Amino acid sequence: MNCQPKDFKSDLKPIWCPGCGDFGVVQAIYRALAAVGRLPHDIAFVSGIGCSSRIPGYTTAYGFNSVHGRALPIAQGLKIANPDLLVLVAGGDGDGFSIGGGHVAHAIRRNIDLTYIVMDNQIYGLTKGQLSPTSKQGLQTVTSSLGSLEQPVNPLLYVLSYGAPFVAQGTPADMAGLAAVIEEAIRFPGFSFVNVQSPCVTFGEDDWQLKQHKAVMKSLQSLGHDPADVIAAMRLAQGYGHELHTGVFYRAPQPPPTYDALVRARQQEQAGKALPRERVLELFAAKKKETAA
Amino acid sequence: MSVQGLDYGKLSLQDALDLAVLIEEEAKERYLEFADQMQVHHNPEAESFFRFMAGNEEKHRAELAGRRQRLFADAPSKVSSAMLFDVEAPEYDEARAFMTPRQAMESALGCERKAHEFFAGLLDQIKDPSVKELFQELRDEEVHHQALVKRELLRLPPDSGLNPDDFADEPVAQ
Numbered sequence A: 001m002n003c004q005p006k007d008f009k010s011d012l013k014p015i016w017c018p019g020c021g022d023f024g025v026v027q028a029i030y031r032a033l034a035a036v037g038r039l040p041h042d043i044a045f046v047s048g049i050g051c052s053s054r055i056p057g058y059t060t061a062y063g064f065n066s067v068h069g070r071a072l073p074i075a076q077g078l079k080i081a082n083p084d085l086l087v088l089v090a091g092g093d094g095d096g097f098s099i100g101g102g103h104v105a106h107a108i109r110r111n112i113d114l115t116y117i118v119m120d121n122q123i124y125g126l127t128k129g130q131l132s133p134t135s136k137q138g139l140q141t142v143t144s145s146l147g148s149l150e151q152p153v154n155p156l157l158y159v160l161s162y163g164a165p166f167v168a169q170g171t172p173a174d175m176a177g178l179a180a181v182i183e184e185a186i187r188f189p190g191f192s193f194v195n196v197q198s199p200c201v202t203f204g205e206d207d208w209q210l211k212q213h214k215a216v217m218k219s220l221q222s223l224g225h226d227p228a229d230v231i232a233a234m235r236l237a238q239g240y241g242h243e244l245h246t247g248v249f250y251r252a253p254q255p256p257p258t259y260d261a262l263v264r265a266r267q268q269e270q271a272g273k274a275l276p277r278e279r280v281l282e283l284f285a286a287k288k289k290e291t292a293a
Numbered sequence B: 001m002s003v004q005g006l007d008y009g010k011l012s013l014q015d016a017l018d019l020a021v022l023i024e025e026e027a028k029e030r031y032l033e034f035a036d037q038m039q040v041h042h043n044p045e046a047e048s049f050f051r052f053m054a055g056n057e058e059k060h061r062a063e064l065a066g067r068r069q070r071l072f073a074d075a076p077s078k079v080s081s082a083m084l085f086d087v088e089a090p091e092y093d094e095a096r097a098f099m100t101p102r103q104a105m106e107s108a109l110g111c112e113r114k115a116h117e118f119f120a121g122l123l124d125q126i127k128d129p130s131v132k133e134l135f136q137e138l139r140d141e142e143v144h145h146q147a148l149v150k151r152e153l154l155r156l157p158p159d160s161g162l163n164p165d166d167f168a169d170e171p172v173a174q
Helices: A022-036 A051-056 A071-081 A094-098 A103-111 A153-162 A176-187 A210-216 A231-235 A259-271 A277-292 B015-039 B045-072 B101-125 B129-155
Strands: A041-046 A062-065 A085-091 A115-119 A164-170 A192-199 A246-253
Touching: A022 A041, A022 A051, A022 A115, A022 A176, A022 A277, A041 A071, A051 A062, A051 A085, A062 A192, A071 A085, A071 A094, A071 A115, A071 A259, A085 A094, A085 B015, A094 A103, A094 A115, A094 A153, A103 A115, A115 A176, A153 A164, A153 A192, A153 A231, A153 A246, A164 A176, A176 A192, A176 A246, B015 B045, B015 B101, B015 B129, B045 B101, B045 B129, B101 B129
Parallel strands: A041 A062, A041 A085, A085 A115, A115 A192, A164 A192
Antiparallel strands: A164 A246
């Protein structure tokens, strides 16, 4: 059975602010899922807390709008328990790189086969416009009336540094490109990360909305970037906050084994070494006698 | 605005009709989404206009789908909705919580112009005369739609000139 994008759309009406970038992101996700060809009941969506974390409710897949910053640990548990599920993780930049920042490194080093989509709007939108970990230095918000003093986190460099085997960026200003990178991330066998520049129409900067994205975005493919070259990917990722590169920064040419594959290999390796059940019971009985005597 | 994975030079009349149906359907669904957004944010005037536009797109879609059915019955389609990106549909960043009916209509007018540009821009690439004829018809249809929206615009009183951002609270997301 072939699914169409609309088969992934739930009946729940999104309550994001009209004009929000997340409307385009969820549309790109529907298209990517239709292209991948898995049925809604084969897919689980886990999110944290925030505007973008409402996404599971807007899809027909299984969904869990979980705890702030804890989407990745929950998703990892879900994938380990049911490796056949396609597990997607969604959240904002605050959820992923502030309160949940510590979990990202561990999801990467375990290389559990998840796709993590971060809707990066450089602000805490849901709570009405406070500084987020990716807010640029100097940004004036309700919590930084004189301008932020801190350097922003660079999500692309962050995940590349921890060895993420698939790293991409997109924007809803280029829906076709965004749907394509999300599809590619889902198909990648291992942890995949997509940073989506999804502007906050209400609290975001007026000069960093989708119209500006359209004017400045540059596809990595058009720059001749080789996604197998991790050093080039890191160099290009340094443009975060100044340039808008779209496409795949890094795709490991030889994807490392996933956690699930390693667990299966370990199980097979240990299977022949396990004692038969009867022998284990004899050992227990002997130990019990010895303790009693 | 784009369509992925189609070679217009090789487009058959069946493909062209399927594409046209999907373009109308995409626009209808987007207008319905916009109407829902306006409903959620208590803007009944803009909601009503977007529902009116969705109704127009549906009429056109049904007419094209009927024609497709008469000519090609249930022959499987080579065109899918996943190939289309905002051909006639308003782009998501066009909507605003406090948009006035005039702003809503101006956004729709922009979409009709965009669709006209799309069909007009393809004519040079089309080889099949029946497809060319269909696309010319669709292009001209968009001019008619523009006239409809302009007529509605003329009926509206001018906007107050006030910017809702200057006096309204931010929309409530949750």
